[in-house]
Amino acid sequence: MTRFLRCGREAVLAEVDDLDAALALYAALREAALPGVVDLVPAARTVLIRLDPAVTSPREVRIAVAGLTVGAVDRGFVGTVEIPVVYDGPDLADVAGHLGISPADVIARHTGAEWTVAFGGFAPGFGYLTGGDFDVPRRTSPRTRIPAGSVGLAGRFSGVYPHDSPGGWQIVGRTTATMWDLDRAEPALLVPGARVIFRAVPA
Amino acid sequence: MTVLRTGPLTVFKDAGRPGHAHQGVPPSGAVDRGAYRRANALVGNPAGAAVLECTLGGLRVRFDGPVLAVLTGTDAVLTVDGRPSDVEKVVSIPAGAEVGVTQPRRGLRSYFAVRGGFDVSPVLGSRSKDRLAGIGPVLGTTVRITDSPVSEPEPSFPVGLGDLTLEVDLGPRDDWFTAAAVRTLFSAAYVAAPASDSVGLRLEGPALERARTEELPSEGVVRGAVQIPPSGQPIVFQADHPVTGGYPVIAVLTPAAADLAAQVRPGAQVRFRRARLID
16 A cells, blocks of 8 residues: 655655565656656655656646556566675674674575665765564664675665775675666666575685 | 865765665755855856855866856856956956956855856766765866856846745654644744754754654655754755755755755854745
């Protein structure tokens, strides 16, 4: 069931029950390419639909979205990305301690999970990944600089820092994959709906 | 064009880069869209041409050849070899002249357009500098002027910066606040804080109390969104806002009010008024 929330004159916020429903609505909206819709922002249980008021209106978009057929989507509907990781992060031992398992088990759990990009938002190219069996707190004091390619955990999410940036996630490894490249047609390696597999590689 | 001085903050801006939110890229664009469009129209540029957004004046440049230029958005004016022009008046600049942007007494962000537009490379389809995402062209010491097709300049509009009452539509999360908080939003005066920038206009005043205290899962936000963090002090998102926000948005400015907000200077007082509902 989609609920429409007023969000000014140049957008509609569609709220659904959970992440799967949000990804399904997002997939249907991408497919429908409604006239005047200029941007889609999927999130944990919403999709923000930005519109061009010269072409359409919030009311027209609400009507069009209510008329869409939204199917169940398989996660991974925009493809699968494999990310090689050297698991030598500074917080690997802390994460293992917090979960009461060995560092090797942390790696097995991280590589064994089928992750999905739920949504972005922190920085260009950053995807919040769900689907793993983790629940770890953020670091009590964030680091001022985390190198690009750092693989982290926070709450139930995993993610890869696309740029050098400050951050509070627990860093368990690093990848040489380029998460963000303006010379690619799609600069972000991870986009909402993509399936992600982490693979352990030697240093 | 040779850049002699940039002043406190001068960046390239245009109509923005919609369509990349799924990659985590915000729309950005000119903070005062109305003044941006006016600047291009006044010199006959195509609608999406790049201009310079100049916060609190201070820009000084020199042109190798003659150009037509205009400054919009505030009561700041262009000076040509020290001689000031009129507000939002198109100026014919001779080759070799030194052009300056004065400091505005009213308003904050001025838009400097030259006929033809600035020839800078787009990033993801836009020539806007997004300070939050770190995307967009950098203002170097020399800039080429495009000789792209231009149309007849349009007549000027007056600047109106007197009324700092910002019209909003409630939602999407007004139901997360107490009825008293909504009344306060429409009755209290707020003061713009010095930490305001092109990402957000930060306001100080009576705190707005939440009715629902659980954490809101992050959701997409728009320009003009009035977000209320735990402090209860409103932040009005401007052009360079992040793609998503984690605090509830009580109301959203109308597009015209978002342009007005772009010109609110630190220390200025603003109020909110409910816009007439249209659908």
